[in-house]
Amino acid sequence: MCQSHSLQRARGTRASSGYAARGGDQRPSLRFMGLIKHRHRYSSLSMNHWSNLLIVGCLFLVIGLTKADRNPVLRGTWPGFRRGPAYAVVAQGHYAYVAVQGSGLVVLDFSDPSEPRRISGLQTGGCASDVALLGSYACVADGEAGLAIINVGDPANLRPAGRYATRGSAAKAVADGTRAYVVEGDAGIEIVDLSDPAHPKRIGAYQSSGYLAGIAVAGNYAYLADFDSGLEILDLSNPAEPERVGGYSTSGSASSVVVAGNYAYVADEGAGLQIIDVSNPVKPRRVGGYDTSGFANNVAVVANLALVTDGSDGLQVIDISNPADPQRLGGYDTRGFALDVFPFGTLALIADQYAGLHVLGREEPAEPRRIGGYQTSGESQGVALVGNLAYVADGVAGLQLIDVIAPANPIRVGGHLTTGEAKGVAVKDQLAVVAEGPDGVEIFDISNPQQPIRKSGLLTEGDCLGVALVGTHACIASGTAGLTVVDLSDPAAPQIVGGIDTSGYVSGVAIQGGYAYGADSAEGLAVFDLADPTEPQWIGSYDTPGFALNLAVSGIHTYAADEGAGLQVIDVSDPTFPIGVGGIDTPGFAVGVTVMSNEVWVADGAAGLHVFDVSDPRNPRRIGSNSDFAMAGVSADTQRVLAAAAANGLMVFDPPVTQIILRPVGFSQAAGFRLSIEGPNGLTVRLQRSDDLFDWADWQTVILGDSPVKVSDTATGDFIRRFYRAVDL
Missing domain, CATH: 2.130.10.10 (YVTN repeat-like/Quinoprotein amine dehydrogenase)
Structure with missing residues (x-):
């Protein structure tokens, strides 16, 4: 952006093209002009003289800089997208789909588990806290923004497909068949038909008396993790009117549930892992549990193992081969706050609120090892x-x-x-x-x-x-x-x-x-x-x-x-x-x-x-x-x-406008035209000269110091007019 110079003159007359100062004989003149140009900044002045005349004494003009209003111009960013805490993860193929609060849905390619790399992302507009996959679509629980449906058919090119406005704040989501089940805290759950992802429709809903935090669907039943009342079981035979058929009050705060076989495994916050027999949904009963060292907030089951995310205590691996007497085998400290786990073959993907995605090898259940990871968070301060x-x-x-x-x-x-x-x-x-x-x-x-x-x-x-x-x-x-x-x-x-x-x-x-x-x-x-x-x-x-x-x-x-x-x-x-x-x-x-x-x-x-x-x-x-x-x-x-x-x-x-000042020092036939250059200490500038203001030729390069740098142009010859400018390199 061009800036204008304001000139203060020692003596002189105002000319139509700028300020012209004249001393002694009116024919010789020094004419000054100014130009600041982005990205290079220019400071310019011109000299008029007749070679058969001599200026007597020195004439000084003080050139100041008047800055025009301007907005900072953004040139580049790193990493180039908004970051945030990882709240949930699912995987399909060799892609991990991570719900990142403040950033939306992020897709990571972990074909090389040691170096997962981000290949795409899509801002969802709300607070993404969970994600579920339904064929080539991802369902993102997006807080107050509801349920976001995203086309992930091309993982490198995510496209919005639809959105459902929930009645409460969407916190968790699971997908089954053509339906999404959305958990909304004290607003209960909603069942949404996604047979047409662009036009999701509500099928039914259920209002709990407590605060719902998690859900699992198996067969015709939905299993709800209720912070206040523990486990609730709904009959989904009529999805338009889900009916509560049973429940079990846990000793902690139920935040997540998964069902495998005849058992529901409940992450019960401060009470750890609870194992409940749901073979009779009307009369569920507790058969065992394990009190983890942290706050159990999520759980996944693989064969005879329960993988529990335990908050600041990372991942806990629990042997559930005997549901009545589960035993801890080992664990892994994620160095943050583990919130979700997704088993994938011999790997476990962990979403950590502070440390992002962890990729763990679980060949040895007692000693999960970190293979790689990707930091979704960051807060440049x-x-x-x-x-x-x-x-x-x-x-x-x-x-x-x-x-x-x-x-x-x-x-x-x-x-x-x-x-x-x-x-x-x-x-x-x-x-x-x-x-x-x-x-x-x-x-x-x-x-x-x-x-x-x-x-x-x-x-x-x-x-x-x-x-x-x-x-x-x-x-x-x-x-x-x-x-x-x-x-x-x-x-x-x-x-x-x-x-x-x-x-x-x-x-x-x-x-x-x-x-x-x-x-x-x-x-x-x-x-x-x-x-x-x-x-x-x-x-x-x-x-x-x-x-x-x-x-x-x-x-x-x-x-x-x-x-x-x-x-x-x-x-x-x-x-x-x-x-x-x-x-x-x-x-x-x-x-x-x-x-x-x-x-x-x-x-x-x-x-x-x-x-x-x-x-x-x-x-x-x-x-x-x-x-x-x-x-x-x-x-x-x-x-x-x-x-x-x-x-x-x-x-x-863009940097601040650099103030480069050219001052006339004087002129003599012996020494030519003399000028000084001032500016920031250490700044390198190139001096250029021109006879017509159109064609500029490099003259010399100088490095500015604490005091003005003085130079002389002795090659003035018989030129009627010459212009000078300094270019910030």
């Missing part, structure tokens, strides 16, 4: 950008390393699971330090980005929410414990060497010039002197109007993401006496912030990403926004802006 690599704190998915050299196609090159939920990350040299809330921090060797190596972990007081690195030390935002300083000189054995508590909750930290700046819920901004890292000194604070959650520091200003109070600008030229100089509210809750030049980017939670012009710190001005996605964190360099977009992963936006 923070991002650090170093070179062309983005280091993403991805919640339950751990640390992700994403190559962003091609903004339109970010590629994951490596990653590592973390012990806790990754909330923030900082990178220096060959180390990445990940903040993991109550699970402390973990240190990773990232010298090989494709295979990060965990070096160590460290528990600290409080919740580790953010981290910044300086020298061999890490400064950690430790929640109620304030600021914690960790010595990383030996990454394999980090040591807490210092810290200081505050009166609030420190959730973010940044470092500049020997000072640590903490985002503190009570204090707002807290400034710490790190002259002695073992004894950080709290030297100043500024109480922001909201709750400071994160911050960025640049020059003499700190920019605070102040939750409900939006963006706050604080002058820290005197660290002992920070002064609030400006602020602007945001539509949402500001949770992350980064600054580049005179632009500040704010991650505003559910309200998305907002860009502010802070060239006047007293009056920040919003110049753009993108509210399509929720944002949790943001980072930037001169090439791109990266946003941690929660379930949507990493997003790559």
Whole structure:
């Protein structure tokens, strides 16, 4: 997008084509024009002179940049789809169909069980919590959105086929023949005719007195898992009017049921597995049970084995060859919260709320082994950008390393699971330090980005929410414990060497010039002197109007993401006496912030990403926004802006407008036309020149520094006019 320059002149007259400044004789002139063009940014000026004249003295013009309003332009995303917790799984052929809350139906190809890969997905619009297959159709229990019917005839190309609006929130679904049985909690069940998938019709319904959580259908009977009353049995001889014929009150909270032979196997939450003889549906009776260590929420039966998903205790394998005396054979810790299991040959597919899909080999029932898996979850909460690599704190998915050299196609090159939920990350040299809330921090060797190596972990007081690195030390935002300083000189054995508590909750930290700046819920901004890292000194604070959650520091200003109070600008030229100089509210809750030049980017939670012009710190001005996605964190360099977009992963936006300024220094016949170039330190720009504004020729390339770079064009010859521009490479 083109931007306009505003020019302030030392002396001169206004010309029709821009600002023309004239000095002494009216014939020689310097004419300036401006152009900012995406993706390359141009800063241009032109020179008019007659070779037989000499400009006496130097004429200076100050070129500023007036930024036009613009919205951030999204260039690429990783992984390219919304993620979420895996709630249920079924399989057919070598495809697994996973109900992923917030993402809908996801299809994984596990022809190679060691590396399941996602081949397609379809947003269902609701909260997918269960899936059942009916020929070439999948029936997805989609919460308040009802029952979604999806054509899966081509697993790589899912197509919506129909939808049935349930009377309650669809939580579970089973399919049998041409019917779907939908469990709807306190709204009971509905029986739906799917003989025409595009036009599903209700056949009948049953209203329980409790809260229905699961269902199994065998023959003419439906077996219901009722949280409140245990097992209920319905006669389906007349599906338009299902009739309750029997039941059994379990000791726990029945959440799932499967029927095999004469027995119903009930996952009874805190009471484990219950085995009930249903050979006489009118008088079911309990014959045995096994109290699992966790909360049994689902069960599948294969031969003489019951596979029970046990919540945080993973998978439990129980021998049911003697229903009166079931015995645990073994189990597998899924490292999350196991919710569903689907036996498939010698494999078991497990849907885990936090860890996604697990593929287990069960050749040895007592020792199920993990063959492969696929992480459906992830909640990008923070991002650090170093070179062309983005280091993403991805919640339950751990640390992700994403190559962003091609903004339109970010590629994951490596990653590592973390012990806790990754909330923030900082990178220096060959180390990445990940903040993991109550699970402390973990240190990773990232010298090989494709295979990060965990070096160590460290528990600290409080919740580790953010981290910044300086020298061999890490400064950690430790929640109620304030600021914690960790010595990383030996990454394999980090040591807490210092810290200081505050009166609030420190959730973010940044470092500049020997000072640590903490985002503190009570204090707002807290400034710490790190002259002695073992004894950080709290030297100043500024109480922001909201709750400071994160911050960025640049020059003499700190920019605070102040939750409900939006963006706050604080002058820290005197660290002992920070002064609030400006602020602007945001539509949402500001949770992350980064600054580049005179632009500040704010991650505003559910309200998305907002860009502010802070060239006047007293009056920040919003110049753009993108509210399509929720944002949790943001980072930037001169090439791109990266946003941690929660379930949507990493997003790559166009960078801030780079302000490149060309200034005339003077002209002489001996030295030619002299000019200076200013811009961000380290930025490489190509100088070009033209005689007609149409054909541009490369002149030279310069790297900008802390001070203006001066160049001379001695090859002016007898040209009547020459134009110059600088292109950001």
